Amino acid sequence: MKLAGNDMLIQSLIEEGVEYIFGYPGGAALHIYDSIFKQKEMEHILVRHEQGATHAADGYARATGKPGVVLVTSGPGATNAITGIATAFMDSIPMIVISGQVAKHLIGTDAFQETDMIGVSRPIVKHSFTVDSAENIPEIVKQAFYIATSGRPGPVVIDVPKDTTAPDKLFEFKYPNKVDIRSYKPPIEPDPKQIERAVDAIIESKKPVIYAGGGAINSNASEELRRLNEILDFPVTNTLMGLGVYPATHERFLGMLGMHGTYQANMSMHNADLIIAIGARFDDRITNTPKLFAPNAKIIHLDVDYSSVSKIIEANIAVFGQVKNSLKEMIKLLEAKKELIDSKKIIPWKKQISDWKSQHGLNHEMHLCETDEQPIMPQAVVQHIYNITKGKAFITSDVGQHQMFAAQYYHFDEPRKWINSGGLGTMGFGLPAAMGAKLAYPDDEVICITGEGSIQMCIQELSTCTQYNLPIKIININNEALGMVKQWQDMNYGGRHSASTYQSSLPNFVELAESYGHVGIKIEKNSELKSGLEKALSIKDRLVFVDVYVDPNEHVYPMLVAPNGSLKDMWLDKETKT
Amino acid sequence: MIQRKLSVILENKPGALVRVVGLFHQRGYNIESLHVDPVEDLNEYRFVEEKLNINLKEGEVSHLIIATTVNDNLLRQILRQINKLIDVLMAEEIK
Ligand SMILES: Cc1ncc(C[n+]2csc(CCOP(=O)(O)OP(=O)(O)O)c2C)c(N)n1
Ligand SMILES: [Mg+2]
Numbered sequence: 138m139k140l141a142g143n144d145m146l147i148q149s150l151i152e153e154g155v156e157y158i159f160g161y162p163g164g165a166a167l168h169i170y171d172s173i174f175k176q177k178e179m180e181h182i183l184v185r186h187e188q189g190a191t192h193a194a195d196g197y198a199r200a201t202g203k204p205g206v207v208l209v210t211s212g213p214g215a216t217n218a219i220t221g222i223a224t225a226f227m228d229s230i231p232m233i234v235i236s237g238q239v240a241k242h243l244i245g246t247d248a249f250q251e252t253d254m255i256g257v258s259r260p261i262v263k264h265s266f267t268v269d270s271a272e273n274i275p276e277i278v279k280q281a282f283y284i285a286t287s288g289r290p291g292p293v294v295i296d297v298p299k300d301t302t303a304p305d306k307l308f309e310f311k312y313p314n315k316v317d318i319r320s321y322k323p324p325i326e327p328d329p330k331q332i333e334r335a336v337d338a339i340i341e342s343k344k345p346v347i348y349a350g351g352g353a354i355n356s357n358a359s360e361e362l363r364r365l366n367e368i369l370d371f372p373v374t375n376t377l378m379g380l381g382v383y384p385a386t387h388e389r390f391l392g393m394l395g396m397h398g399t400y401q402a403n404m405s406m407h408n409a410d411l412i413i414a415i416g417a418r419f420d421d422r423i424t425n426t427p428k429l430f431a432p433n434a435k436i437i438h439l440d441v442d443y444s445s446v447s448k449i450i451e452a453n454i455a456v457f458g459q460v461k462n463s464l465k466e467m468i469k470l471l472e473a474k475k476e477l478i479d480s481k482k483i484i485p486w487k488k489q490i491s492d493w494k495s496q497h498g499l500n501h502e503m504h505l506c507e508t509d510e511q512p513i514m515p516q517a518v519v520q521h522i523y524n525i526t527k528g529k530a531f532i533t534s535d536v537g538q539h540q541m542f543a544a545q546y547y548h549f550d551e552p553r554k555w556i557n558s559g560g561l562g563t564m565g566f567g568l569p570a571a572m573g574a575k576l577a578y579p580d581d582e583v584i585c586i587t588g589e590g591s592i593q594m595c596i597q598e599l600s601t602c603t604q605y606n607l608p609i610k611i612i613n614i615n616n617e618a619l620g621m622v623k624q625w626q627d628m629n630y631g632g633r634h635s636a637s638t639y640q641s642s643l644p645n646f647v648e649l650a651e652s653y654g655h656v657g658i659k660i661e662k663n664s665e666l667k668s669g670l671e672k673a674l675s676i677k678d679r680l681v682f683v684d685v686y687v688d689p690n691e692h693v694y695p696m697l698v699a700p701n702g703s704l705k706d707m708w709l710d711k712e713t714k715t
Numbered sequence: 716m717i718q719r720k721l722s723v724i725l726e727n728k729p730g731a732l733v734r735v736v737g738l739f740h741q742r743g744y745n746i747e748s749l750h751v752d753p754v755e756d757l758n759e760y761r762f763v764e765e766k767l768n769i770n771l772k773e774g775e776v777s778h779l780i781i782a783t784t785v786n787d788n789l790l791r792q793i794l795r796q797i798n799k800l801i802d803v804l805m806a807e808e809i810k
Binding site for chain 2: 265
């Protein structure tokens with residue numbers, strides 16, 4: 138088959154099984170857009186801003202585990218995509234970003250819409266390619282997908298000079314069926330010696346905690362983790378990125394840990410004698426002051442990325458490999474050594490943990506308040522959504538207090554249902570990410586829990602939802618402020634709210650949503666909360682924007698005391714420190 | 716902290732070198748000296764071929780020598796970060 142560069146590029150994406158490509162056209166990408174027009178296998182989703190394209194592709198990738206694909210033009214198209222690429226990079230999300238580029242003979246001349254995309258994106262990609270010649274397109278695409286999805290996943294940029302996609306030069310097209318990159322061999326199977334050491338440490342432990350993160354989700358290791366813990370029955374905590382990898386409604390689940398983790402999760406980590414880290418990277422939001430982190434714990438660290446292990450917290454036992462495979466091997470060995478596991482040994486530890494939980498666990502009954510004398514509590518909004526959807530919805534989120542309330546109070550029993558920007562903390566992520574998830578799972582409920590600050594960072598995508606009829610639900614937890622910023626100002630800056638409020642400049646969100654052709658609902662009273670949310674979620678064929686006015690003075694707790702605190706040092710409410 | 720020399724074998728491709736150099740800045744490490752040559756005489760590099768089970772051709776890879784002053788932990792971290800780069804075949808300390 139003979140094809141031109143533009144058709145080879147699109148045909149290569151089709152060979153990779155791409156269903157959706159999120160993008161925005163422009164001069165340098167027009168040959169490619171013409172190829173998109175001519176085919177039917179893939180649907181192009183025209184966003185309203187390139188940041189939206191990257192987050193939508195990212196949301197699709199997080200929901201499905203398949204790479205998200207983005208197409209943008211050179212210059213401003215490419216730079217607009219940067220925030221979304223960085224977001225995917227920080228959370229290890231597989232993504233392919235194809236950026237148009239000026240023709241090769243113009244590179245370096247400051248041509249119209251020329252930006253050094255490879256240079257600009259270098260620190261925030263797993264790898265990048267420049268198409269030097271049209272003939273190499275199939276090989277480059279094959280390698281790009283392999284790199285993006287294998288090992289520790291991440292975004293890969295393919296920069297495509299316009300002349301390499303010219304429609305008038307034809308080349309023999311054959312999509313490679315194998316890929317081998319001699320300088321890139323991510324670990325797959327763990328070292329059996331390390332598995333043995335890990336299992337021995339597990340058998341000896343009296344105060345163990347399993348700490349699982351986003352890497353366990355990326356590796357699709359949820360089932361293995363559950364099986365492992367059927368044998369061990371250890372307490373389990375998840376990072377913000379790991380929520381859902383272990384069922385939140387399981388008796389052994391401690392809740393999220395870290396900055397806004399539960400009291401019992403943080404106390405368990407601090408006092409543990411063994412921490413089994415699974416696809417988690419001891420981020421500073423988890424460890425608090427590294428020197429004070431879990432002083433008595435031995436650390437077993439399972440990860441696919443060598444550079445994540447012993448980076449912040451020294452691992453006593455490092456297990457490199459796909460964590461799914463490492464867990465399988467651990468399960469096998471534990472089953473063989475079953476008679477050595479003494480489950481009685483950890484009974485006092487479990488008792489201690491359940492005491493912590495009953496002392497300062499989260500209040501799960503805030504949704505019961507129906508009196509209109511009191512303002513709506515943001516936590517209650519999430520609790521109602523959880524109850525109405527029976528915990529089965531995809532929830533995307535933005536960044537701020539609402540994100541933490543969603544993480545704390547929506548209990549995820551399955552992986553990939555909680556979609557949020559954990560590493561970069563990108564406001565504006567939630568709405569486009571919900572679009573990606575909804576395209577992937579049109580029959581599932583997809584809800585974006587957002588704040589009035591974050592939603593305005595990509596609100597233009599409401600128009601995309603109209604064009605492609607994406608009936609997602611947006612729950613705007615409206616505290617009329619950049620709440621998380623304001624909380625820090627309350628706690629650390631004497632309540633001086635510098636640039637964290639809007640002075641009555643907020644739009645009428647209901648009318649705004651309606652002007653895009655969506656349904657808008659406003660909720661201001663506790664007595665309307667449950668019925669209003671029920672109504673919104675009963676509308677299946679329309680996008681519904683629910684603007685809920687909540688208590689503007691509420692803070693997120695627990696909150697780690699920083700700097701110089703450990704995981705046991707928490708604010709439990711505005712007055713109380715541990 | 717003492718000065719150390721790192722030896723990096725990487726694909727001789729456009730953009731490969733700048734990824735290694737860029738990493739130092741991104742991760743907050745300092746480069747004190749830097750030397751890079753394409754590998755012409757493969758005899759000295761048979762150990763790379765053996766370790767990775769590959770065959771090299773003349774001029775196909777480059778040898779980069781970087782001097783930096785770091786402690787042991789950071790050195791291990793830098794080497795792991797460099798090794799993670801897709802175009803890097805091998806990175807180790809020259810003892
Ligand atoms: C793009 C971006 N800019 C700034 C920030 C810093 N920031 C973190 S939370 C926050 C406030 C978010 O406000 P809102 O979306 O209303 O959420 P709330 O905290 O009020 O629930 C800000 C400004 C960020 N995370 N992302
Ligand atoms: Mg707000």
